[in-house]
Amino acid sequence: MIDLRLLREDPERVRASQRSRGEDVDLVDALLSADERRRASGTRFDELRAEQKQLGRQVAAAKGEEKAALLARTKELAAEVKAADAAQGEAKEEAERLQRALANLIDPAAPVGGEEDFVTLEEIGTPRDFAAEGFEPRDHVELGQLLGAIDTERGAKVAGARSYYLTGPGALLELALVNMAMAQATAVGFTPMITPALVRPAAMDGTGFLGQAAENVYYLADDDRYLVGTSEVPLAAYHMDEILDAERLPLRYAGFSSCFRREAGTYGKDTRGIIRVHQFEKVEMFVFTTPEDAEAEHRRLLQWEKDFLNALELPYRVIDVASGDLGASAARKFDIEAWVPTQGKYREVTSTSNTTEYQARRLSIRMRDGEGVRPLATLNGTLVAVPRVIVALLENHQRADGSVVLPEALRPFLGGRSVLEPVAAR
């Protein structure tokens, strides 16, 4: 949610943000007038209620006829109070509904435009020239089969499309990547967390995933629970309804969980392999900090993501995502895309968003400092989304014989192993 005071003082800024996102601008004025109605109905209720309380005290002290006379008056007033209360409730609900529907204010520094209008901030590393090396690179599905690391066929048999098994070295590779990510995160002060993957509606809604993104969320109707698409959800909601001492900030958590995505509306996209799947594991960084520190922390999250990919010796680029392609919670977002040789393209492997005070307001997470009590800022960033990193590792580090060289930094997490070799088919 955005700050209503800011909305009242500078509605044009909010309209501009909506426009830049390509979202409904009328929502802003609908919210403004709903807020007006909310305050008016609240004032009326408060006045009636004050009168009722005052009379109530008189009733308590009165006796006999005097009391009977008072009761006649208070009875009438009670009906008015009840009506005013209902009106206030409706106005409040409507205002909050609209307030929740409004996306976060765009950071003015974010590029304006749609999905294609991102700005490339930097390119790190150089994609290998396989032609010069004299062989055609295999894609990760083929490599995964050769190495006995990925089984997409049986994944589909058992769990349907976009499902897979990580087998043998593939399974170990996941564990190694997760351990390496956790080691890096804890070294710079993150608290490792293993989070619930199944959450209540308040957590899902509070993080902003039940808006436009709702169609990609698995919902268990019998239990009124959601499967999270990222541990950002349980990590953000971890401090729901709390007031944190500003001196404790920043609070940094590295969450590990399975992630579930329906991938609705992506039929035909990335149907081969494990780039787009319904279930995967991920280590996510999540930070609670002051609004003043949020922008600097966003840069730090990006740097930690780069550190990780650098250690894996992968070529990648960093993009500044354009306004129209931001999630509802994000004011600004940087994605890192790793080079995928067989596609001749950079593909998203991490994403870090500054959600400013947006999620904190929805989840009622505040901080107490010298200024008093006010919302804090939250930020998130991927450290490792396992399948996509496996894709990049296999394809970028493959050799002509189908073996894959493991980057130095990963070897200690694989018992010192330096190469994955093809195995006989099973």
Place this chain on the structure above:
RNA sequence: GGAGGCGUCGCCUAGUCCGGUCUAUGGCGCCGCACUGCUAAUGCGGUUUGGGCUUUACCGUCCAUCGAGGGUUCAAAUCCCUCCGCCUCCGCCA
């Protein structure tokens, strides 16, 4: 799944049976002031959160807030219902 107990403004706690200055008690912690070579101790005052009005802030004031939501009543922390959470026991189970 079954039976029972519990949920009070940071923490602990009084109040709930029997509705009415509860405008929520006391302690701890914390903040301010006083006293004091320093510290400690002591004394006094303050200390939930949100919303409205006062054009912002300060100050002041009103309303809401006793796990959440509804109901009964002139009036609900207190009575009734539903839900959520925690604890104990039984059953089942990785």
